[in-house]
Amino acid sequence: MISAALAYGDGVAESYREECNQELSQSEKIFRQLEKLDGAKTIESVLLPMNEMERILGNSASKASLFYNVHPSQEVRDIAENQQKEITKLYNEISLSRPLYETCKAVDVSQADAQTKRYLEYTLRDFRRSGVDQPDKVLKRIKELNNELTELDQEFSLNVRQDVRSITLTSTNDLAGLPEDYIAAHQLDENGEIKITTDYPDYIPFSRYAKNDAARLALYKEFKNRANPTNDNVLKDILIKRYELANLIGYKNYAEYETETKMVKNVPTVLKFIDDVEAGARPRAEAEYAILLKRLQQIDPAATEVGDWQKTYLEELIREEQFNVDAKKLRSYFQFGHVRDGIFKLTTALYGVTFRPWNTPVWDPSVQAYELLDGDTVIGRFYLDLHPRENKYKHAAHFDMQAGLSGRQLPISALICNFPGKDDETELMEHAQVETFLHEFGHLLHHLFSGNQQWIRFSGIATERDFVEAPSQMLEEWVWNAETLKMLAMNKEGQTIPPEMVKSMVAAKEFGTGLFVTHQMFYAATSMAIYDCDPVDLNLAKTMDGLQDKYSMFKHVPDTHMYANFGHLVGYGSMYCTYMWSQVIAKDMFTRFDKEGMLNKKTAGDYRTFVLSPGGSKDAADLVEDFLGRPYSFAPFAAWLNQPVEVK
Numbered sequence: 001m002i003s004a005a006l007a008y009g010d011g012v013a014e015s016y017r018e019e020c021n022q023e024l025s026q027s028e029k030i031f032r033q034l035e036k037l038d039g040a041k042t043i044e045s046v047l048l049p050m051n052e053m054e055r056i057l058g059n060s061a062s063k064a065s066l067f068y069n070v071h072p073s074q075e076v077r078d079i080a081e082n083q084q085k086e087i088t089k090l091y092n093e094i095s096l097s098r099p100l101y102e103t104c105k106a107v108d109v110s111q112a113d114a115q116t117k118r119y120l121e122y123t124l125r126d127f128r129r130s131g132v133d134q135p136d137k138v139l140k141r142i143k144e145l146n147n148e149l150t151e152l153d154q155e156f157s158l159n160v161r162q163d164v165r166s167i168t169l170t171s172t173n174d175l176a177g178l179p180e181d182y183i184a185a186h187q188l189d190e191n192g193e194i195k196i197t198t199d200y201p202d203y204i205p206f207s208r209y210a211k212n213d214a215a216r217l218a219l220y221k222e223f224k225n226r227a228n229p230t231n232d233n234v235l236k237d238i239l240i241k242r243y244e245l246a247n248l249i250g251y252k253n254y255a256e257y258e259t260e261t262k263m264v265k266n267v268p269t270v271l272k273f274i275d276d277v278e279a280g281a282r283p284r285a286e287a288e289y290a291i292l293l294k295r296l297q298q299i300d301p302a303a304t305e306v307g308d309w310q311k312t313y314l315e316e317l318i319r320e321e322q323f324n325v326d327a328k329k330l331r332s333y334f335q336f337g338h339v340r341d342g343i344f345k346l347t348t349a350l351y352g353v354t355f356r357p358w359n360t361p362v363w364d365p366s367v368q369a370y371e372l373l374d375g376d377t378v379i380g381r382f383y384l385d386l387h388p389r390e391n392k393y394k395h396a397a398h399f400d401m402q403a404g405l406s407g408r409q410l411p412i413s414a415l416i417c418n419f420p421g422k423d424d425e426t427e428l429m430e431h432a433q434v435e436t437f438l439h440e441f442g443h444l445l446h447h448l449f450s451g452n453q454q455w456i457r458f459s460g461i462a463t464e465r466d467f468v469e470a471p472s473q474m475l476e477e478w479v480w481n482a483e484t485l486k487m488l489a490m491n492k493e494g495q496t497i498p499p500e501m502v503k504s505m506v507a508a509k510e511f512g513t514g515l516f517v518t519h520q521m522f523y524a525a526t527s528m529a530i531y532d533c534d535p536v537d538l539n540l541a542k543t544m545d546g547l548q549d550k551y552s553m554f555k556h557v558p559d560t561h562m563y564a565n566f567g568h569l570v571g572y573g574s575m576y577c578t579y580m581w582s583q584v585i586a587k588d589m590f591t592r593f594d595k596e597g598m599l600n601k602k603t604a605g606d607y608r609t610f611v612l613s614p615g616g617s618k619d620a621a622d623l624v625e626d627f628l629g630r631p632y633s634f635a636p637f638a639a640w641l642n643q644p645v646e647v648k
């Protein structure tokens with residue numbers, strides 16, 4: 001039994017609480033023993049117990065995170081929430097324990113295998129990065145800063161969440177262009193007014209479809225001013241404290257500290273990446289901008305430039321007029337049950353692995369459980385919890401439940417989504433949902449395929465954060481290709497999706513890519529600029545405006561203060577480039593499939609062996625090089641961007 005919380009009936013919460021306490025006390029016991037270890041410091045006496053402690057804590061944290069997000073029992077969810085806090089506290093204590101650090105440092109691995117050497121190297125690196133080797137006074141300040149930063153992070157997002165703004169319309173004519181259900185939900189109130197708020201369900205459709213340009217601009221300004229000016233100081237404070245923290249630990253600034261453990265490795269690589277990608281995307285961005293401007297001039301002949309608030313609206317208009325994809329017809333090809341089975345078939349076609357039902361308790365009757373087999377051997381297990389229900393996580397994500405450890409435990413995953421098809425598997429999905437399904441399934445495969453490690457910290461998706469998304473981003477290609485999409489897409493009449501339909505879907509999707517990429521580089525440059533400096537004299541507004549002029553095709557709209565509500569400047573820190581970076585790596589890895597065939601077993605086998613199976617046991621750059629036979633390159637991404645933009 002993986003967890004008491006998987007059973008039904010009375011006493012489940014009590015047993016789960018007991019399980020949580022046990023896991024905490026077992027791991028804490030190992031930790032305390034290691035702290036006061038007297039005898040010889042060896043792999044057996046230090047590193048193996050550490051591995052065991054990390055295994056227990058990792059299992060406990062993974063289960064708690066999953067149950068907190070999906071468990072039907074409020075009591076179990078509460079226990080899970082508390083367990084997450086307890087584990088974080090213990091992790092923090094472990095990472096700042098000087099006795100444990102000294103114990104680890106004393107272990108001699110000079111005669112050990114490469115993986116053991118790597119394990120100790122990474123463990124010591126993490127210790128050093130926590131500041132544990134600093135003098136007492138400095139260490140005290142580091143702890144203070146960590147606590148203050150946790151609070152400031154929460155304050156920043158709370159300010160954004162709480163500041164819901166709105167515009168007031170006085171006529172339903174102002175809703176022209178919007179879908180019928182949106183108009184029905186936004187009728188005049190008793191005062192003859194319509195309120196449109198900056199919440200996403202209001203804001204996104206309005207900026208995409210509303211014909212009224214002045215109203216769209218007004219709402220855009222409100223949206224880009226959320227939490228302004230409150231968050232100006234909060235963000236400034238975060239920048240200053242992160243800078244101090246990095247300094248205390250021995251880094252020039254926070255950007256240098258953050259990049260060290262990523263695939264990009266250092267600040268200059270990021271800066272060059274941003275400029276290279278921007279330069280690669282610029283011709284396409286200019287061509288697309290010209291198309292938007294031409295379309296705008298049909299509405300307003302006097303227009304000389306396209307504003308940031310007009311971009312989504314015009315792009316949508318052009319997509320509709322140029323690449324008309326019949327959304328209703330498209331949906332008819334995606335029956336939930338067929339899509340799920342198709343994803344299994346696709347996985348079997350690529351990797352030769354098979355699936356069979358796993359007879360095991362589940363937390364809700366709608367959850368399905370499977371085993372993944374390589375030949376006759378079970379190599380991993382997973383749960384599919386794919387339909388919405390009350391009190392369940394609202395998005396789509398892969399949760400690991402247990403990382404695999406060679407000879408000790410198999411990897412276990414859970415896929416948590418909110419798709420149709422709960423009671424009737426012929427219910428239809430959107431193409432975007434199919435893409436999400438495959439993307440998350442890509443994370444699941446990565447976790448299961450890499451579950452045969454000697455050291456738990458390298459097991460699962462334990463790779464650099466800026467590489468984590470690349471395998472799943474690459475896998476998305478399979479739902480944009482007519483041949484492979486056929487495996488997932490079949491209507492009730494048994495017909496597969498017509499290739500012409502896929503072709504126009506791809507064209508519609510790719511329109512606007514140049515504009516998107518250049519604008520993303522503006523964000524990436526901002527995120528790097530504000531952390532790659534001493535922030536004491538930093539002027540956030542000025543810095544951001546300057547970078548927008550340099551990178552984006554769209555000028556800064558006066559009187560807007562986006563840095564006050566752009567949570568990624570806090571969440572991603574200096575590494576907003578992560579998303580595009582992994583996209584570039586995904587395009588690069590895809591070149592082999594593109595050339596050798598998207599269903600080529602040899603290519604897929606190499607990919608599994610060289611990229612997925614190693615987990616975190618090798619640097620991501622080496623994994624990619626092992627698979628491609630050369631170092632990673634931006635060229636395939638640039639070539640993809642430089643296809644001609646065709647419109648009628």
Ligand SMILES: [Zn+2]
Binds near residue numbers: 439440443469472
């Ligand atoms: Zn993902």
